Amino acid sequence: MKNVIDDRFLAMLEARDLQIRKPMNGMFGGNRRAKVYGSSADFADYREYQPGDDLRRIDKNLFARFEKIYLKLFHDERQLHHRIYMDVSASMDWGEPTKGYMALRLAAAFGYLAVQATDRVSFATLQDRAVTTLRRSFTGKENFYEAAKQLNMVEFRGESDIGAGLMGDPEIGSADGISFVLSDFLTDSDWKSGVDRLLMAGRDVQLVQILARDELTPGLSGKLMLWDREAPNEEDVRHYRTEVTRSSMKAYEEAFLWLEENIAGFASSRGIGFMTVCSDESIEKMLFLKATEAEIIQ
């Protein structure tokens, strides 16, 4: 398998950062501004003195001016913990390059941006009905490189129930970072409930749908028996027999649009980010165009 990162790849990401769309709590010692006031050097606001407040925070200038006691508040900078979930089902091992490969590259990109901002990152895979943590809560570039090596070892097989996996994840986190879900979302499993769980935990969620080119524009024709890669048995209802005609292609396009609108509508209603990328697009386009448009990266 190809390495998901290279020097050029990392060089592209040096000037970028993840976009945190809502205030997070995080851990102390990071570079992310928290929603509580802390002891960073960045001035945040004034408030009137309340008995018990730290006297060292009284702004003398304001007292001199207004003869009232006001405290100077400073932003608190925390370290966030981002979790990146990757769908490693068999359907992701499709395309040229494969969707799975691009998912790993995106995961690596997001991970690098995170560690670059001194945040913590966890890599996890979604397979069957469970979440498997590849690398838990690492920070720093040294650890990132180690984690990237593990990404190289990921295999794509079987099925994945995103909803069940997220619902059952014991390390779902709290309002201390972004949860990225990288999948093709070509499943009728209830992944939305999993996303809702993330939201209830206070996570900022980013959905990234990765599709192969022939899923965007299938170049099929004639009478076909379509075998779903994730369905091992011949009798599985997921296998589909059809005659690909002009009308059926029109219907496919309408179905695809419907799917996109459905996911986008869900994301919009939840206030979460969503972008769709094609596996054969360049990583630069994905990150610097689409991800920027989707306010995942800044």
Added chain:
Amino acid sequence: MTFLNPKGLWLLLALPVLLILYFLRSHYEDRAIASTYIWKISSRFLKKRLPLQKFRQILLLILQILIVIAGALLIARPAIIDGNCKDYILILDCSASMSIQNEKGVTRFDRAIQEAEKLSEEVAYGHRISLIIAGNSPVVQMQCATNESEIKHQLGNLRCGNGSGDIAGAISMADELAGKLADPMVIVYTDRACEDKDTRNVHLVNCSATDSEWNFSVEALTFARQNDLDATVFDGIVRSKGENVTVHLGLKIDGKLMDAKSVNCEDGEETTVRFTLPIRSFDTAELYTEVEDGFAEDNRYCVCQPNIRPRKLLLISKSPRYLENCLRSLELCELTVTKKTDPKTLSGYDIYIFDGIMPEEQPQDGSLVFIHPDTLPAGLVYGISSEEETALVPSAKIVSSVWKELTMQETVVKGFTTLVGSNAWEGVLSCNGMTVMSAKRQSNGLSTIVLGFDLHDTNLTLQSDFPVLLKGILSYSAPSMLEKNEFSMGETVSVALLPTAKALYLKMPDDSMKTLSTNTGTALLAPDMLGVYTVMQLTNDGNGEYADFYVHIPVEESRGDVIPSIQPVSNGDPNAESLGAARVEIWFWIALAMLVLLLAEWGVYFYEQI
């Protein structure tokens, strides 16, 4: 509705093949994809889009089935009969000239059959065909036939004759037949113009050859004895029709080639060729050529020497001088003269001449001639008598040809009695319009002749007509077996039988023998072969008489004249116009429907193709 080419319906066998291909093509190709999720969702949209999508394949199959059916119908050429049956009466000329063939060996008759077979296909549209064969005697071969194969079978079995074709008789026969049908069309397949055709719904089809044909014919052969040269001269008449040719002719005498000559013949011109041979007598002479022309049957002509047995004649007269001298001079009979009328002596002769005598008992074995008898034979009575000198002339009621040479110029009779008889009696000579000489032939071939005047009372015995009259009497009383020795095919040959004839045989040109009836005094023959026949009759006394005769192609048939004003049928179908209105072919509409179906099928197929 009917089909002009039913074999086109065999294309319907493609339908099961189509169905087999349809089910074979139902095979779905396996294709692995990442996920069928979107495809499954798409089926909802597909149903909204084309509720009948699943019927598209069946629609294509239906269209293809209809296209195959339309194609089969197009080839089968369906036609709608207009409901009115059309009758056709075909007249086929079977005369000898229809056997004339062109350089490709196709005869006029072959062309006539081909045209008739083409027309016979019209029975498929409900028409009916009647067929009349116009040979020597027209015959209705088929009437209102509707079975095409049967008609063609009949046509295929027809053969051309060697005689003439009675087209006029066939047209009359067609008229009679037409009386039972509704306005039939009469079509005559012939090679010569027909008379009176314009007055009827008669169409001529000219079957003569358009490409080259020529015919050389030997039309006649005559001979004459040259006593001074002690030789016989044979004159042959030949003709070439269609080409100027030089032909080698041979003359056979009694089967042996005696002489040969080359003759230059101009197209359409008659040429005479003469052979002089040092022979006195012969049985048959044949002039022939072996040139390869359009018709070989007329390349020879035979003449047969008449073979006449001298008649035995008994003259019973008290003063027979004039008669006896004249009869002996004719050398036509074995004459016996007697004055007795003893019944025992009145037998064994062919002719009995009673001069002024009526025997008590008339002989029954020969013809009788009574010259001014006292009493008359039964059926004849005396009329008025006259003693005045009156001109003796041939009667206006002469029927037999034996009397036709009589002129009776300056012949008078002094004293006669008229004869009055039934219509069975033929008047031969008359005075003042009244019959004074009558003749009657009986059914057994014997005859009775009565003269109502005495030969001594007339200057007839001194006239040149007297030997002619005696010859006539001999010919009438005891005619030759054959009137002549050459006949055209189709002519009836009349063989006069001797009263004592016991048996009559006919030897055919192929040497086969036929036995003929001797019940009547005359045997009628209708020869159907060309060549030399020999007829032989045996009498009760063991004697026999034979005669040869030759049957040939009628001269007008050899000349092979063609219809000048009508284009021959080598390429055209003269019946096409008349037949066109009898049916309506709907191939155009079927072709149009097939085109629409093809467009629809292409549209349905290619519209959904990616």
